[in-house]
Amino acid sequence: MKPSVPKSDSNRRVIDAAREVMARRDRELDGETLASLRCARARALEAQRVRAPVWLPAGAAVAAAVVVALLWTRAPEPEAELFAGGEWLLEDGMEIELMEEMDFYQWLAEEALDDHSS
Amino acid sequence: MNQFLASVERRAFTMARLAVGNPDDALDIVQDAMLALVKNYRHRDRAEWRPLFFTILNNRITDWHRRRNTISRWQLLRERLVGDSAEDAELDPGDLPGPQAAAPDRALISERTLDAIDSAVGRLPLRQQQAFLLRCVEGFDVAETARAMSCSGGSVKTHLSRALATLRKHLEDLR
Structure with missing residues (x-):
């Protein structure tokens, strides 16, 4: 019959053995693994170095907003030029296709005028 | 760092x-x-x-x-x-080292123990393994272990108790 060992002593043996096992595993890591761990550490630290300061994205966003605002207020609006004098088309709810074919209708009207005059 | x-x-x-x-x-x-x-x-x-x-x-x-x-x-x-x-x-x-063919020498008994514990810790259920390694090997207290495992202190104690019971059993089987 096995002599009974107090639980606390057994736990102590288990813990001591486990600590030694882990230390042994740490010691016995091969060179390739250690090199990989060094690389992993270097990559992590490099990410810290190349990380932009926190204020930089915010500053860039503000600068971009200022540029956009300037362009918006100064540049002529292409749509406004395109439809200058033709706001009635939109106000009357006419179809976009109709506006796109205005050249055709203009040509048609001119043809009709020519026919009439001749 | x-x-x-x-x-x-x-x-x-x-x-x-x-x-x-x-x-x-x-x-x-x-x-x-x-x-x-x-x-x-x-x-x-x-x-x-x-x-x-x-x-x-x-x-x-x-x-x-x-x-x-x-x-x-x-x-x-x-x-x-x-x-x-x-x-x-x-x-x-079970990708763990197999039992070593050690000679029946008294000097190797502790090595047998280490191998048994090594194998047994590797086979513990994950939560028991985490509780055991953090609490007993790394020396974290119950609260730190609980935070690391995202669980309560009571759960840590339960996992740890089960892990120790399993590992004690492995050592007793060696005797």
Whole structure:
């Protein structure tokens, strides 16, 4: 019959053995693994170095907003030029296709005028 | 930070390797944990780095097991549907060193004990393994272990008690 060992002593043996096992595993890591761990550490630290300061994205966003605002207020609006004098088309709810074919209708009207005059 | 990471990288890898069973995934987990610590906590007090690092590491290990379980369930489903069992060997988590052919020498008894514990710790259920390694090997207190495992102190004690019972049994079987 096995002599009974107090639980606390057994736990102590288990813990001591486990600590030694882990230390042994740490010691016995091969060179390739250690090199990989060094690389992993270097990559992590490099990410810290190349990380932009926190204020930089915010500053860039503000600068971009200022540029956009300037362009918006100064540049002529292409749509406004395109439809200058033709706001009635939109106000009357006419179809976009109709506006796109205005050249055709203009040509048609001119043809009709020519026919009439001749 | 470099010194700190150098001081924990071996142990982190050993724990991850024990938990996931293969060195490549263990290395990925350690690197993820290092990056997360540097990215999110490098400005914190140095004394906080160790518990934070092992918390991140254990979260990554737990995530790995969750993903693995999901993949395993899909593989199992696929095998049931297709009848393919060729990948059974890959699903076996027991990637641990086998028992060494040691001579029956009294001087090697402690080596036998170490091998038995090594094998037994590797075969503990994940949560028991985490509780045991953090609490008994790394020396975290119950509250720190609970934070690292994202559970209550009571759960830590339960996992630890079960782990110790299993490991004691392995040692008793050797006698």
